[in-house]
Amino acid sequence: MGISRFAKCSGTILASAFVWAWSTGAQAELGLNMPRGVTSVSREVYDLHMLIFWICVAIGVVVFGVMFWSIFHHRKSLGVVPAQFHESTFVEIVWTVIPMLILIGMAVPATKTLVKMYDARDAELTVKVTGYQWRWQYDYLDQEIKFFSVLSTPSAQIRNVATKGEHYLLEVDNPLVVPVGKKVRILTTAADVIHSWWVPELGWKKDAIPGFINESWTLIEQPGIYRGQCAELCGKDHGYMPIVVKAVPEAEFKEWLAQMKSKNQPTPQTVTNGSNPQIAAGGKTL
Amino acid sequence: MSTASPANDHAHDHDHDHDHDHGPPRGLTRWIFTTNHKDIGTLYLLFSLLMFFVGGTMALFIRAELFQPGLQVVNPQLFNELTTMHALVMIFGAVMPAFVGLANWLIPMMIGGPDMALPRMNNWSFWIMPFAFTLLLSTLFMPGGGPAGGWTLYPPLVLQTGQAFPFVILAIHMMGASSIMGAINIIATILNLRAPGMTLMKMPLFVWTWLITAYLLIAVMPVLAGAVTMLLTDKFFDTSFFNAGGGGDPVMFQHIFWFFGHPEVYIMILPAFGVISMIIPTFARKPLFGYASMVYATASIAFLSFIVWAHHMFTVGMPLAGELFFMYATMLIAVPTGVKVFNWISTMWRGAMTFETPMLFAIAFVILFTIGGFSGLMLAMAPADFQYQDTYFVVAHFHYVLVPGAVFSIMAAAYYWLPKWTGHMYDEKLGQWHFWLSTIGVNVLFFPQHFLGLAGMPRRIPDYALQFTEFNMLSTIGAFIFGFSQLLFAYNVIKTIRGGVKATDQVWEGAHGLEWTLSSPPPYHTFTVAPEVK
Numbered sequence: 001m002g003i004s005r006f007a008k009c010s011g012t013i014l015a016s017a018f019v020w021a022w023s024t025g026a027q028a029e030l031g032l033n034m035p036r037g038v039t040s041v042s043r044e045v046y047d048l049h050m051l052i053f054w055i056c057v058a059i060g061v062v063v064f065g066v067m068f069w070s071i072f073h074h075r076k077s078l079g080v081v082p083a084q085f086h087e088s089t090f091v092e093i094v095w096t097v098i099p100m101l102i103l104i105g106m107a108v109p110a111t112k113t114l115v116k117m118y119d120a121r122d123a124e125l126t127v128k129v130t131g132y133q134w135r136w137q138y139d140y141l142d143q144e145i146k147f148f149s150v151l152s153t154p155s156a157q158i159r160n161v162a163t164k165g166e167h168y169l170l171e172v173d174n175p176l177v178v179p180v181g182k183k184v185r186i187l188t189t190a191a192d193v194i195h196s197w198w199v200p201e202l203g204w205k206k207d208a209i210p211g212f213i214n215e216s217w218t219l220i221e222q223p224g225i226y227r228g229q230c231a232e233l234c235g236k237d238h239g240y241m242p243i244v245v246k247a248v249p250e251a252e253f254k255e256w257l258a259q260m261k262s263k264n265q266p267t268p269q270t271v272t273n274g275s276n277p278q279i280a281a282g283g284k285t286l
Numbered sequence: 287m288s289t290a291s292p293a294n295d296h297a298h299d300h301d302h303d304h305d306h307d308h309g310p311p312r313g314l315t316r317w318i319f320t321t322n323h324k325d326i327g328t329l330y331l332l333f334s335l336l337m338f339f340v341g342g343t344m345a346l347f348i349r350a351e352l353f354q355p356g357l358q359v360v361n362p363q364l365f366n367e368l369t370t371m372h373a374l375v376m377i378f379g380a381v382m383p384a385f386v387g388l389a390n391w392l393i394p395m396m397i398g399g400p401d402m403a404l405p406r407m408n409n410w411s412f413w414i415m416p417f418a419f420t421l422l423l424s425t426l427f428m429p430g431g432g433p434a435g436g437w438t439l440y441p442p443l444v445l446q447t448g449q450a451f452p453f454v455i456l457a458i459h460m461m462g463a464s465s466i467m468g469a470i471n472i473i474a475t476i477l478n479l480r481a482p483g484m485t486l487m488k489m490p491l492f493v494w495t496w497l498i499t500a501y502l503l504i505a506v507m508p509v510l511a512g513a514v515t516m517l518l519t520d521k522f523f524d525t526s527f528f529n530a531g532g533g534g535d536p537v538m539f540q541h542i543f544w545f546f547g548h549p550e551v552y553i554m555i556l557p558a559f560g561v562i563s564m565i566i567p568t569f570a571r572k573p574l575f576g577y578a579s580m581v582y583a584t585a586s587i588a589f590l591s592f593i594v595w596a597h598h599m600f601t602v603g604m605p606l607a608g609e610l611f612f613m614y615a616t617m618l619i620a621v622p623t624g625v626k627v628f629n630w631i632s633t634m635w636r637g638a639m640t641f642e643t644p645m646l647f648a649i650a651f652v653i654l655f656t657i658g659g660f661s662g663l664m665l666a667m668a669p670a671d672f673q674y675q676d677t678y679f680v681v682a683h684f685h686y687v688l689v690p691g692a693v694f695s696i697m698a699a700a701y702y703w704l705p706k707w708t709g710h711m712y713d714e715k716l717g718q719w720h721f722w723l724s725t726i727g728v729n730v731l732f733f734p735q736h737f738l739g740l741a742g743m744p745r746r747i748p749d750y751a752l753q754f755t756e757f758n759m760l761s762t763i764g765a766f767i768f769g770f771s772q773l774l775f776a777y778n779v780i781k782t783i784r785g786g787v788k789a790t791d792q793v794w795e796g797a798h799g800l801e802w803t804l805s806s807p808p809p810y811h812t813f814t815v816a817p818e819v820k
Contacts, residue, residue: 031741031753034673049670056660064653067631071649076571076638083636086573095628096621103617106667111610113669118606158749160356168355170751188603193443194536196601196676200742204672207602209537210442211530214603231601231676231744233436235443236362239747 035200038222038247042203044113052106059102117204120217123185127176131188131195131208131230134237138176141187145260149174151240158240170227175244179253180220188214193235199228199245207232220247309810318413321405322810323390324707326412330387331700333415335776337379338693340423342769344372349731349765352758355750365748366434367426373437377554378461379419381688384696385557386411386468389496391707393472395801395808396490398481398817403474411467418460425450425457436746438547439514441528441539445521452522455514462507469503472496481800483819487581490799491574494581495560498588502549502556505592510546513539537602544595552591555655555687556584558695559626562648564799565702566630569645570637571796576629583622583629590619600671609668616666620659627656642794643717647698650690650725658686661736676746679739685732689768690725697724697775704779705793709807710786716778723771730764 036046074080128139132148139146149172156162158169165171178184188197190208198205205228206216220226228243248256310316310325320326348368351359360368390408394401402408426432430448433439447454476497480489489497516527517539526532528539559580567574574580596604596612604612630652639645661683665671674680697720705711734757739745743754750758789806800819804812 032737034740035742045669045673048667049664049673052664052667052670056663060656060660063627063631063656067634067649067652070631070634070636071639074570074634074637074639076640080636080638082571082638084573085636086575086577086633087579091632092576092579092625096625099621099624103620106663107614107617110613110667110669114609114613115606117669117672118609158357160358164355164752166752168752169749193446194440198676198744200673204669205601205675206672209530209602211536212603228742229744229747233366233440233443233746235446236366236434238366239362239744239749 037201037203038220038224038226039202039218040221041113041117041218042201044109044116045203048109048113051109055102055106117216120185120215122183123217124182125178126185126187127178128187128189128213129176129197129208131190131192131197131234131241133192133235134230134241136172136176136195136197136230136241136243137191138174140257143257143261145257147174147260149176149244151242153240167227169240170229170242170244172242172244175225175246177246177248177253177256178218178220179250180223180247181250183217183219186216186218188216194232195230195234195241196232197228197243198231199226199243201226201228202245205231220245223247223249319409321401321409323394323402323405323408324808324810326402326408327387327389327391328707329412330383330390330415333412334380334384334387334696335779337375337383337419338772339776341372341375341380342772344368344375346765346769348372349762351748352750353762354759355752355755357749360748362748363431363434366436366746367432369746370433370435370437371423371426374422374433374458375419376688377437377550378458378465379415381554381692381696382465383415385496385499385554385692386465386472388492388557388561388696388699388703389468389472392703392801393475393493393496394479395804395812396493396799397476397479397484398800398813398819399475399479400811400814401479402471403478404471407467408471411464411471414460414464414467418457418464421453421460422457425453428453438540438543439517440543441517441520441536444517452518455518458514459511462511465503466507469500469507472500473504476500481813481816481819487578488819490560491563491577491580491584492557492560495556495563495584498584499553499556502553502588502591506546506549506553509542510550513542513546516542537599540599540602541596544598545592547598548595549588549591551684551687552587554692556588558651558655558692559584561695561699561702562630562651565644565648565698566633566652568702568794568796568798569642569648570634570639572633572637574629575632575635576625579625580629583625586622587619590615590622594619597666597668597671600668601675613666613668617663620663620666623659627652627659640795642701643712643714643721644698644702646718646721646725647694647701650721651694651698654690654694654725654728655687658683658691661686674739676744677739678735678743678745681745682732682735682739685735689732690728694724700775700779702794703801704782705789706801706804706806706808708783708786709789709805710782711789711793712778712782712786716774716781720771720774720778723774724768727764727766727768727771731761731768732764734758734760734764 034046034049036043126141128141130137135148135150137148152171152173153169154162157164188206188208189212190210192210195208196205197208202218204216206214224247226245230238230241317329347360351365428450430450432450433447433454435444476493519525520527520529526534528534528536563574563580594612594616597616600609665674665683701712701717738754738757743750791805792802793806800817
């Protein structure tokens with residue numbers, strides 16, 4: 001029949017579409033998967049993600065395998081007589097208990113990772129991150145360094161009148177600079193609406209909520225530049241407030257600190273849009 | 287039955303006709319004043335089809351903008367308005383009314399009742415909807431534009447909405463009132479109008495899932511009403527429910543919203559489970575496997591839906607104990623949901639299957655909904671969710687459960703019962719074309735979004751970094767295939783309403799249940815004398 005040929009043919013098209021997507025993805029170094037990241041936490045999160053993924057694949061293979069076997073063999077057109085069974089307490093108990101055990105197997109590593117992610121003690125550096133519509137402010141507490149970080153992609157690229165650069169929409173004027181190998185505590189808050197601070201290579205995101213301060217931490221192991229974006233809808237330019245983290249060796253970080261301090265000393269910080277982050281952040285800590 | 291009502295019934299004017307075999311009145315007044323469950327069911331279904339195309343058009347604008355990086359089709363403000371409206375229209379205008387329409391048509395016929403228990407309220411609950419959506423859609427043309435803070439309406443962002451704000455809130459109140467009335471009516475019908483012998487545990491699963499869904503609706507729609515009213519007073523009456531500066535808490539809104547929002551998710555999927563549990567046994571020619579466990583699984587899912595809401599907010603900074611509780615509770619939902627999937631497959635096992643359009647949609651539902659369930663399980667893991675939250679992975683997840691989930695079940699139901707409703711067989715060949723194009727389109731549309739999300743693309747952005755280009759293009763191509771193939775569906779439905787091969791009363795060889803004992807199409811008033819259920 002025409003339809004089944006069409007079905008087969010379209011199945012092939014669908015399969016080749018995925019293969020095409022997969023291969024172009026591989027060529028252009030496109031991400032298909034979560035990055036493993038550059039911290040021990042991000043790697044644990046990645047491993048957890050892959051563990052659940054493969055469990056789901058295994059369950060899928062079994063369940064869909066049985067289903068397709070049935071679809072191909074239990075057809076009326078093959079002249080089969082339908083069975084009339086409609087319950088079995090035993091198998092129903094089995095397929096309630098087995099998923100429970102699998103879930104427990106997943107919950108244990110998830111709980112361990114979560115507990116680790118919540119332990120922000122003994123940080124050597126604290127940076128307060130404040131979300132504004134539509135930029136980030138980084139405040140190195142105890143260092144008297146505070147600056148805004150704004151998208152640096154020219155608007156001509158966004159309007160399609162200039163060729164888009166390599167880091168289109170993922171570049172800023174002043175990146176967050178942190179030392180590698182040190183535990184950095186990151187406090188997130190916001191001055192206007194809710195934002196969310198997310199760098200995939202660090203393995204987590206945390207909402208920046210006006211009036212509240214959220215605590216997270218990271219310990220980056222490799223020097224490098226790591227890019228992310230605001231992840232909570234925050235208005236018209238939500239897509240245009242990227243995050244760039246520059247992880248540098250300890251010595252270089254000290255140098256950068258000194259440089260920033262001397263640069264910042266004479267001119268007092270001005271908050272240009274009238275909101276006062278101090279007041280906004282003055283609420284209780286979650 | 288409406289003749290038993292007081293004499294000032296304006297639907298029937300001065301004409302008190304006690305003859306139950308009369309047909310419907312003619313013309314527009316039939317539809318405006320109708321208290322007939324079949325007419326109201328038809329109105330709900332056609333309204334939902336219209337809204338499906340309105341919301342779908344918005345989705346195509348969104349996908350067109352995302353075809354390539356840079357801004358081409360819409361500006362960021364309009365983009366946000368479109369994402370917000372697309373969600374509100376699809377959830378409250380397309381999926382929910384479609385299920386209420388199915389309930390209206392089918393529940394009285396399935397339980398052997400004469401009509402819905404509260405026919406006038408039934409009329410009212412439908413006729414609120416066109417006004418609510420006219421109001422909602424009109425906000426797009428108001429100064430400051432429509433709502434652009436996402437359908438979740440999170441403050442403080444949503445308080446930045448322009449003049450549209452109070453109108454949006456009013457529209458949501460109207461939709462809520464309509465849903466609550468619909469739910470009350472369904473509960474009253476199921477509990478009071480069952481034919482003698484139709485005990486609760488003999489009810490078709492569609493009726494069971496709707497009974498449970500109706501209780502969910504009554505429980506949570508008022509919670510949404512409360513949440514949006516607090517937004518309204520925060521905006522206009524200087525309260526500070528959600529404003530930290532005045533002692534409130536923006537996160538409290540999220541807790542209240544998702545206490546509504548998570549059961550809402552099940553409001554949109556439990557009736558779908560019911561539909562699929564009706565269709566698979568028919569085309570497998572074998573009774574449903576594990577009827578009782580299906581009922582208990584549905585009830586368990588409904589209960590669990592009330593204690594998992596904060597998994598939508600793992601990144602707001604809840605205490606560790608809170609994260610753990612919501613993670614474990616969410617994982618538990620996999621158990622009753624798994625039971626359902628296993629039962630459907632066991633029903634197919636050793637049946638004698640045929641693959642007409644309703645069965646194809648039902649099978650695709652089982653597979654693709656399960657894929658959405660898998661990503662749901664992944665999202666339940668709080669530490670991994672810190673990566674997935676607010677990315678396209680989430681977009682892929684909930685569209686898998688909503689489109690090839692809820693929407694496919696609605697289409698399966700439409701093809702399955704259309705011959706009963708209209709008395710004509712639909713065009714099977716066209717139905718199969720619709721199925722294959724939809725299934726291919728929907729997967730090309732949403733599957734690549736998993737990759738986008740994992741690779742780091744946040745949701746609700748009008749423009750994106752270059753490494754996301756290929757999958758976005760692919761996704762947009764899928765969107766247009768899926769979107770335009772729905773025109774085949776609309777054409778097939780209209781064609782079937784207007785004529786076609788006569789359907790038999792039983793329609794499907796393996797169909798069982800009271801609705802198949804009626805003629806096709808059924809008389810305007812059915813089961814005025816209760817049938818006997820053995």
